[in-house]
Amino acid sequence: MGIIPLFFFPTSLFFFGWLVLCALLWAFDATMAPSPRQLSIERSIDTPIPVGNPAHSRIVLRTPVPMRLDLRDAWPPSTHPSPYSHSLVAQPEMESRVTTTLHLERRGSIRADYVTVRSWGPLRMAARQTxxxxxxxxxVLPPFRAKRLLPSRLARLHELEGTTATVLRGPGTEFDSLREYVRGDDPRDIDWRASARSSDLVVRTWRPERDRHVMIVVDAGRSGAMLLGEPQEADLGDKDLVELGVAPRLDAQIEAALLLGVLADRAGDQVHMLVVDREIHEDLAQQRAGALIREAAKAFSRVQPSLLPLDWQLVINAVDKRLRHPGLVVLLTETPPAA
Structure with missing residues (x-):
C-alpha cells in the first residue's frame, strides 16, 4: 500500500515514516491476536488401517475466545497428508473440527508430529504461532495383495476335502477304512495285502486330514532386508503372480505367510507363526476362528527387517519347544542358488 503514495512523496522521511507506521500496526495486531495456547486440542484417528486405504486424522478444537486460525496437522511426509493446512474461525463454547487425509504407502507404526496453530490478529497483519x-x-497393516488368490486356493481345498462336486474325487490324504472294490475306483487305491486275505478286491478309502499342526517361520533377518526387483516381462502374464514392486523380501514373505495361514486356518488346522532373526520378535499362537488374519496382520505391521543374520539354532530350539506333535514347518527365507 505504501508504494502508491511513495510515487507522490518520494522522500526518505515518508519512506521511513511509513515503515514505522507499519511496524506499529504489526505490533498492535500481534498484541491483539489471541494466544493459541488457550486452545484445547483432541486428536484421534481410526487404527489400524491397511496399506492403500486412506486414513482420516481428526482434530477437535475448543477455545474460550473467538480466534481466526491456521492449523497444520503434521505427519511424516511418507503419509502424504492432505490438505497441508486448514483455515478456520473458532467460536467460544463451540467445537471446531478439521480432518486431514493420509495416503499410506508402507506398513508399520507411524507417530504423528506436532499440531501447529497460528492465531491471527484482527487486521490479519501479524499472528502468534505455537x-x-x-x-x-x-x-498400518500389511496390504495382503495375495488375497485375490484366496478364492481359487479355497476352491482347491474344498475339492481335496470332497466338499465340492467335481469330476475327480477329492480323496484326502489320511487313511480312513477299507471296503470292497467297485467299478470306477482308482486301481492305485487297491490294498493288495488285504485283498490277498479276502475273496474280493479291497480298496483303501481316504479322508482329509484335520487338526494338523502348521508352523510358519518368517526370516526377518538380513535376507529379508534385501530388495526385490521388478517382475520380469515373462512373468507379467502369470495370473498367480502378486505384484509387490521394489520392496524388501520380507514383504513377500509376509504375503506368503498370510495366504498360507488363512488356508490352513480355513482347513481347521492349528496355525502358529514366528518372526525371528537373532531373537523372536513375534510369536502368534492359534487364534479363535476368524481372528487369525487380523491378529497376524497386526503382528506383521510391527516387524521390520534387520541387518543381522538369522540364528538357525534359535529357530530349531523355538520350533522344537512349540511343536510337540508331528506337523508341517514352513520356513520363509532366501534360498541361495549354491545352497
Whole structure:
C-alpha cells in the first residue's frame, strides 16, 4: 500500500515514516491476536488401517475466545497428508473440527508430529504461532495383495476335502477304512495285502486330514532386508503372480505367510507363526476362528527387517519347544542358488 503514495512523496522521511507506521500496526495486531495456547486440542484417528486405504486424522478444537486460525496437522511426509493446512474461525463454547487425509504407502507404526496453530490478529497483519504436542500413533497393516488368490486356493481345498462336486474325487490324504472294490475306483487305491486275505478286491478309502499342526517361520533377518526387483516381462502374464514392486523380501514373505495361514486356518488346522532373526520378535499362537488374519496382520505391521543374520539354532530350539506333535514347518527365507 505504501508504494502508491511513495510515487507522490518520494522522500526518505515518508519512506521511513511509513515503515514505522507499519511496524506499529504489526505490533498492535500481534498484541491483539489471541494466544493459541488457550486452545484445547483432541486428536484421534481410526487404527489400524491397511496399506492403500486412506486414513482420516481428526482434530477437535475448543477455545474460550473467538480466534481466526491456521492449523497444520503434521505427519511424516511418507503419509502424504492432505490438505497441508486448514483455515478456520473458532467460536467460544463451540467445537471446531478439521480432518486431514493420509495416503499410506508402507506398513508399520507411524507417530504423528506436532499440531501447529497460528492465531491471527484482527487486521490479519501479524499472528502468534505455537506447536502443540498431541501424541498419536497409527498402525498400518500389511496390504495382503495375495488375497485375490484366496478364492481359487479355497476352491482347491474344498475339492481335496470332497466338499465340492467335481469330476475327480477329492480323496484326502489320511487313511480312513477299507471296503470292497467297485467299478470306477482308482486301481492305485487297491490294498493288495488285504485283498490277498479276502475273496474280493479291497480298496483303501481316504479322508482329509484335520487338526494338523502348521508352523510358519518368517526370516526377518538380513535376507529379508534385501530388495526385490521388478517382475520380469515373462512373468507379467502369470495370473498367480502378486505384484509387490521394489520392496524388501520380507514383504513377500509376509504375503506368503498370510495366504498360507488363512488356508490352513480355513482347513481347521492349528496355525502358529514366528518372526525371528537373532531373537523372536513375534510369536502368534492359534487364534479363535476368524481372528487369525487380523491378529497376524497386526503382528506383521510391527516387524521390520534387520541387518543381522538369522540364528538357525534359535529357530530349531523355538520350533522344537512349540511343536510337540508331528506337523508341517514352513520356513520363509532366501534360498541361495549354491545352497
Amino acid at each position: 506447536s502443540i504436542v498431541a501424541p498419536l500413533n497409527l498402525n
